[in-house]
Amino acid sequence: MSTEHSKESIQEHIRVYIMVFGALAVLTVITVLASFLNVSTSEAIFLALIIASVKASLVAGYFMHLISEKSIIISILLLTVFFFFVMIFLPLISYTDHANI
Amino acid sequence: MEVPYIVKEREDTGLINSKLGIWIFLASEIMLFGGLFSAYIFLRLAAPPGDFDYWASKLSVPMATVNTMILISSSVSMVMAWASLKLNDFSKYKMYMGITLLCSAIFLVIKYFEYTGKFHHGIYPSSSTFMAIYFTLTGLHGLHILGGIAVMLYFYLPISHGLWREQPEHFSNRVEALGLYWHFVDLVWIFLFPVLYLL
Numbered sequence: 001m002s003t004e005h006s007k008e009s010i011q012e013h014i015r016v017y018i019m020v021f022g023a024l025a026v027l028t029v030i031t032v033l034a035s036f037l038n039v040s041t042s043e044a045i046f047l048a049l050i051i052a053s054v055k056a057s058l059v060a061g062y063f064m065h066l067i068s069e070k071s072i073i074i075s076i077l078l079l080t081v082f083f084f085f086v087m088i089f090l091p092l093i094s095y096t097d098h099a100n101i
Numbered sequence: 102m103e104v105p106y107i108v109k110e111r112e113d114t115g116l117i118n119s120k121l122g123i124w125i126f127l128a129s130e131i132m133l134f135g136g137l138f139s140a141y142i143f144l145r146l147a148a149p150p151g152d153f154d155y156w157a158s159k160l161s162v163p164m165a166t167v168n169t170m171i172l173i174s175s176s177v178s179m180v181m182a183w184a185s186l187k188l189n190d191f192s193k194y195k196m197y198m199g200i201t202l203l204c205s206a207i208f209l210v211i212k213y214f215e216y217t218g219k220f221h222h223g224i225y226p227s228s229s230t231f232m233a234i235y236f237t238l239t240g241l242h243g244l245h246i247l248g249g250i251a252v253m254l255y256f257y258l259p260i261s262h263g264l265w266r267e268q269p270e271h272f273s274n275r276v277e278a279l280g281l282y283w284h285f286v287d288l289v290w291i292f293l294f295p296v297l298y299l300l
């Protein structure tokens with residue numbers, strides 16, 4: 001986000017922050033309610049992670065201003081996300097290998 | 102000696118140094134928590150069927166839900182504190198930063214009651230694999246909350262008014278960097294909550 005902000009743009013930001021806060025509160029309630037649904041473990045995991053990802057995107061996009069951030073920061077984060085998924089999935093490959101799946 | 106590019110953006114990056122620095126730090130944090138999330142998945146896959154579900158049922162969902170709401174509220178008040186500085190309203194900044202501090206303190210108090218409740222029932226990190234990764238993840242997250250509180254206090258105490266008066270743009274940039282860190286701490290909890298308490 002640029003360091004130059006007009007008062008009007010900040011007021012507009014504040015309106016967005018309040019809307020995002022409302023959305024996050026509603027999604028938190030939905031997360032808890034969804035855990036009571038009679039679904040399989042894999043469906044529950046999928047649902048919970050989808051809701052958490054939406055919430056995380058709202059926080060990163062609007063509170064952390066990633067939606068209007070400079071490309072160098074987006075590049076750093078994309079690289080990090082790539083290695084994050086490598087780190088998550090490498091042990092899984094090892095697990096499936098040992099389990100002869 | 103003055104630190105360069107803390108108010109004026111660098112021409113090559115288009116960013117102030119502090120913002121680039123905090124984002125690189127947060128990238129390392131993603132890998133730190135990512136490693137532990139990876140460990141959680143691995144341990145869960147290797148655990149006997151139903152073991153993680155059994156131990157997760159010992160956790161308090163209502164307490165964690167309240168804590169989630171509190172942390173989300175603290176994230177909003179943090180971003181409102183920064184916005185108040187951009188509107189040159191220092192008294193509102195103090196109010197919002199005070200709310201953020203209060204929310205983070207309440208979060209830790211609830212966490213304290215959660216932990217002592219477990220200890221009271223003889224549940225420790227050594228009790229099970231689930232409890233080991235639960236205490237590791239939430240403990241590390243709690244340490245991040247403590248670190249955030251320390252920096253927030255610095256920007257809340259009377260010294261902050263002097264910093265703001267001398268270099269308002271620099272001060273608001275510092276608060277923005279603190280805010281980025283704080284939102285990241287909130288973001289980690291957004292994933293910890295369903296993974297540990299609800300699945």
